[in-house]
Amino acid sequence: MKKLLYVLALFAVTFATAQEFSETVGSYLNNNRSVLGLQSQDVAEFSINSNSYSKSMDLDNVYVNQMHQGIEIFNSTSSFAIKNGAVVHANLRFTENVEQKVNTTTPSNTAITAISQAASTLGIQGSTNLELLETVGANSFIFSNGNISLENIPVKLVYQSTESNTLRLAWDLSIALLDGSHYYSLRVDAVTGALIDTIDWTVSCNFGEAPHSHENKSNGQSILFPETAAMSFSAVSGPEYRVFPIPAESPNHGPDVLLSDPANPVASPFGWHDTDGVAGAEFTVTRGNNVLAQDDIDGNNGTGASPDGGADLHFDFPFDLTTQPVDYLDAATTNLFYMNNIMHDVYYQYGFDEAAGNFQENNYGNSGNGSDSVNADAQDGSGTNNANFGTPPDGGNPRMQMFLWSGGSGPTDLLDINNGPLAGSYSGVPATFGGSLVGFNLTEDLVLVEDDDAGTSTDPNDACDVITNGAALSGKIAVIRRGACEFGVKALAAQNEGAVAVIMVNNVAGAPIPMAGGAVGGSVTIPLFMVSNVDGEAIIAELSMAVVNGTINGTTITPDIDGSLDNGIIAHEYGHGISNRLTGGPNNTGCLNNQEQMGEGWSDWLGMMITIEPGDQGADGRGIGTFALGQPITGGGIRPFPYSTDLSVNPHTYDDIKTAAVPHGVGSVWAAMIWDMTWDLIDQYGFDPDIYNGTGGNNIAIQLVLDGMKLQPCNPGFVTGRDAILMADQLNNAGANQCLIWEAFARRGLGLSAV
Incomplete structure (x- = not known):
């Protein structure tokens, strides 16, 4: 087992540099402690956790931990911007009156x-x-x-x-x-x-309820790698990858293209298959300095298969989205490899580099800890309808797990009632969790769940309280009403009583919806689907009078959807790694754990930034994850509202975080704010399709947001995050965009009076 290097990160700062920074920070703290509300004891002891040079701001970002009696105060990580030996900006997370608050300095256990x-x-x-x-x-x-x-x-x-x-x-x-x-x-x-x-450290992106519809149309094509250019590249010797290139968000947004040598020479100077810093590839598979992409169909995090491009590194594998994803595994894994490398190369240009804690095996002498390329798992068998990203501190390998998604079908005939007055076919919508319904076939009696109604729920058939007819459910198809508690809680309760499948009855009028699993949905292994209120209530009424036998038939369900083809979701997951390594410095990746943490928002935004196309407008509705959900490109996606500068399309305001779910709902409010700011900057400076070296408003926005992450302290909230972006503008642009930034945030309620 590889020893994690990040535990030694404190010693990565050279003594001379650490000494210089310590003197500068110490002087600042002592000169300003009364303003900061700190006592002399509170600033007497601290350590330099990490530091990195910012090219855009032309200063050192130094991250400092408060200490007492030689022991660090956890997540006291504070951000100092130091230029020419002086602190030009500081954001503190120090605790006041430390000596009076500690319980002991000696442990009782080992x-x-x-x-x-x-x-x-x-x-x-x-x-x-x-x-x-x-x-x-x-x-x-x-x-x-x-x-x-x-x-x-x-x-x-x-x-x-x-x-x-x-x-x-x-x-x-x-x-x-x-x-x-x-x-x-x-x-x-x-x-x-x-x-x-x-x-x-693993951020699991549980996606909420959103309507599905099956759509596999391609629209538009890449502006960075046009198909005609890619075809001419193929005659040139170099690595080739058949992928869905940015700015295409998914197969629905553009065609697959054979790209030649898309590695950026600044971010990946030896290409995507190097690890030794010498010309020539070390690997002919989807592995290199930035990522190892492989399958994990078994779901055991073991060594999976990686497609082999041969000595010529030609990764040209066919896609056929009408078949099950396992049939195009090599193609999907290649796209996953491509997109991880793209995220590495693009955001390297904006300061997510080696010193800042990016993900590389070999840092090529550019500071920071290496040996931490991304382990990216395609078609991970440990879950469905989800994705996640685990980010340990610098020097520890992050892991990206991309799952399959239930076929993007709307209501389809899933249930046949075999007897009585209700005999016939009924449509339903599969859940986004639980066992797969594709090809599933089962004939069994239906049984209505009964619970003791002892909790807050008032419906004895919603499985939100203790089930009282467990014996009757064993080996049967459970029928449950929607309402009061999470779908995962209901299904797991029925599963624990021995039910072999679940039919969920919608409790409101209209079409059934795809169900999200919530906190415990990952433990559900039996299949389930929802039927309409009209059909479901008729079944419940018949069950009160007679035995009802039914057949669940999944042969009409469309193939699963491979998350490794959804560039937006891949970018979203990788974005968690960026925000976790930049906030509080690369050696502390636990700084986004507070109620106002904006990690989900940054991830949505980072994905949208590399998929903006010429002709897009801020008022357009941008849904997140439409491909994985089986929606058309105009779909609403996984968030409460699609992203748009039009408040009638996305009405989110700062006040919404009082009731929004943490972290996804809260994050979507933050993303709406910085998306507005982005389009205000584009309106001011124009859009530049050169995502690497452009000078447009979109490029300026990326730089401001990433620098803001570096300037904020551990556990920032909305106000702190906004102020960090404002400070980044002062340091980068002499404050040229202060009014624009203020107005963008104030439009959604984060103005001068926000606290």
């Missing part, structure tokens, strides 16, 4: 005990054969993975803040679950052994 306690609390089964591999420093260690983690386990003492505004001594450690579903950053109380804080 580091190895803390690992076992964390594993037990997480419900991890099996023996923990832990071995101490290295003592990094005082109270800082590296243990083996102990058969409980995909990676070795770093452990160190920190202080963890609590809701009661105290600081408790804790062991800070991380465990990557063996199935790859979660990469937990954990704090275990060093006195009581209780798990007191959990952050999941």
Whole structure:
């Protein structure tokens, strides 16, 4: 198992540089502590966590952790912009009156005990054969993975803040679950052994309810790599990839094209298949310095197959979207490889480079920690209708898991009632979670779920409370009403009672909808679908009088959709890696865990920025994930509203975060704001299709947002994020766009009075 390098990140800063930055930061803190509301004890001890030079701002971004008695205060990471030996901007997350808030400086339990306690609390089964591999420093260690983690386990003492505004001594450690579903950053109380804080470095993008329709039309084509140009390239010796090139968001947005040598020479100077920094490819498969793309059909995070382009690196594999995705696995994996590299190369130009914590095996001598290219899994078998991205600190490999999506069909005949007055065919819409209905065929009696109605729900047939007729459900098709609780909760409850499938009855008029699984949907393995209120209530009424037998027939369902072909979703997932490595610096990827965190918004926006096409207008509706959902390109996508500068299309305002779901709903509000700002900049400076070196408003917007991420501290909110963008404009453009930026945010309620 590769030892994670990020635990040594503190020592990556040279002594001379660290000393210079420490003196500058120390002087700033002492001179301004009264204004900052801090005591002398609060600024007496700190450490330089990481630093990187920003070309766009021409300064050093320095990230500082507050300490007490040699022990770091967790997530106190503060951002300092230092130029010519002076602090030109600072954003602090220091705690005041530290000495009065700490409970102790001496742990009562050991580091190895803390690992076992964390594993037990997480419900991890099996023996923990832990071995101490290295003592990094005082109270800082590296243990083996102990058969409980995909990676070795770093452990160190920190202080963890609590809701009661105290600081408790804790062991800070991380465990990557063996199935790859979660990469937990954990704090275990060093006195009581209780798990007191959990952050999941793996961001799982659970997509909400959105209507499906099946559409496979292609519209438009790439402006960066036109098909005619790609065809002429093919005569030139060099790597070739048949993909859906940006700005095409998906197969619905443009045709597949055979590209020749699309690697950017600045970001990937030795191409996409190099790892040694010497001319010539080290790999003939979809593997290189920036990403390893492979299948994980088994869902075990093992070594999957990667398509081989041969000595000529010609990755020209056919697509046939009318077949099941496994039939075009090589083509999908190639597109996944391409898009990860594109994200690397494009955002490298705007400061997501080696020093800032990007994802590369070899950093080519450009600072930062290497050995952390992306592990990108195509057709991952551990889930469906989803995608995720796990981002450990700099030096640890992130993992992108791209799943299959249920066929993008609208209502289709799924159910045949075989007896009684209701005999006939009924249409339904498959859920976006649970077992696949493609090719599924089952004949069994239907049974209406009954629960004790003891909770907040008032419907005894919605499975939101304790089921009382479990014996009757065993081996049968459960019928459940929509309402009150998440679809995943309902289906899992029926599954636990032995039901073999679920028919969900819509509780409102109109067509049935695709159901999202919510928090526990990933545990549901039985298939389920929704029928309309009219049909479902008729079935429920008949069940009260007689036995109803039905056949679920999935042979009419369209093939699954491969998320590895949805460039927008790939970009969204990669975007989580960008925002997590840039906010708080590359050595702390747990800085987007607060209620106002904007990670989902940045990811939506980063994906939209590389898929803007000439002729697009800000008022256009931009849905996210339309291809994966089986929608046409005009579809609404996975968010509550498509993105648009037109408030009648997207009415989001800052006030909406009071009731919006965290993080996806909150993030969509943030994305709406910076999307507005982007189009205001495009209106001012024009649109430049050169995503790498352009000077248009779109290029300016990307630079401002990424620099804003670098300038903000750990756990920023909307106001902090906005102010960081304003500061980036002052540093980059002498404040030329201050009014424009203010007006864009104020339009959606984030004006001067916002707090």
